[in-house]
Amino acid sequence: MTTYGFLGLGIMGGPMAANLVRAGFDVTVWNRNPAKCAPLVALGARQASSPAEVCAACDITIAMLADPAAAREVCFGANGVLEGIGGGRGYIDMSTVDDETSTAIGAAVTARGGRFLEAPVSGTKKPAEDGTLIILAAGDQSLFTDAGPAFAALGKKCLHLGEVGQGARMKLVVNMIMGQMMTALGEGMALGRNCGLDGGQLLEVLDAGAMANPMFKGKGQMLLSGEFPTSFPLKHMQKDLRLAVELGDRLGQPLHGAATANESFKRARAAGHADEDFAAVFRVLE
Structure with missing residues (x-):
């Protein structure tokens, strides 16, 4: 064996x-x-x-x-x-x-x-x-x-x-996309709440259409509750975004969205949310 x-x-x-x-x-x-x-x-x-x-x-x-x-x-x-x-x-x-x-x-x-x-x-x-x-x-x-x-x-x-190297690159691309999705959901939830929309209904609309996905469904409930039990630490998502941006730098590939998302996660780390779930980036977006 x-x-x-x-x-x-x-x-x-x-x-x-x-x-x-x-x-x-x-x-x-x-x-x-x-x-x-x-x-x-x-x-x-x-x-x-x-x-x-x-x-x-x-x-x-x-x-x-x-x-x-x-x-x-x-x-x-x-x-x-x-x-x-x-x-x-x-x-x-x-x-x-x-x-x-x-x-x-x-x-x-x-x-x-x-x-x-x-x-x-x-x-x-x-x-x-x-x-x-x-x-x-x-x-x-x-x-x-x-x-x-x-x-x-x-x-x-x-x-x-x-x-060797292709696995690392694939993972960074996947997490880069996920980090940007999380900031997009956070900004959308913040804007919706600030203009009087019901957060639960916003998630219901997202889940019924072409943007439905398990991450929005699960992390959206964290945004509603304001509690962020750790499934994937925010500090690790910020690390992955940083590494993706560095990969883009080496390749001369513009990554405007990833760079912006990385700055939001850096702010959240500085605000004391490093060990919470990465959905806690919402704290600096709301």
Whole structure:
């Protein structure tokens, strides 16, 4: 049986690792804060003391980390992935990072004799819990095939997009669109309320027409209630918008809407909403 490691047990990684354990996989976990390993150990996972220990012990190691800095530190840092990878073992980074970070990690893992796949996901806390994420993989085809059973436990759809970097780029484009949709909904709700419209009726109209979508339906209720329990942290959406704008800069691609949305999310972070759900951008739009 293929053994799996899992690095990073945050709002996404925790439920993803739990789904692997519940599906019957042999899983070893690590987290920067070791206390977060306890619920996984209670489910039947083993706990390791470092990323290097996980990678050395497991056939395939998966990482789900907060941002490019965390992804680089876990890979290149002391007792990191590179100290344990090799011998054809696989490393799958499911974090949302820029394509340059993903390419650098992939090259380093390959140079050590490992196999690398980037596989960021589209989906937030609930899809992570339900195992219905969309997996955007790119890189080593053999590792993609070998990890298929694990991906089936984590997601409802899995694509292989080509060479390393394409998965990161796809994820940034998807989240860039989502961030702009969220600011559009927030501005629309604010304008509607300020001119005396009923917010619930506005959502009803949107849901009945061509603009109907699950995000408007779910996040719209947050806007009505004024409560923003975290499914996808606002600080992470702002990070993804920033990375998308940086990608556009490198390509000479104008991204007026994304840049404007990024400024709104930056304002919301500065106003103290970084750890709330990304729908809390509404606080600076209303």
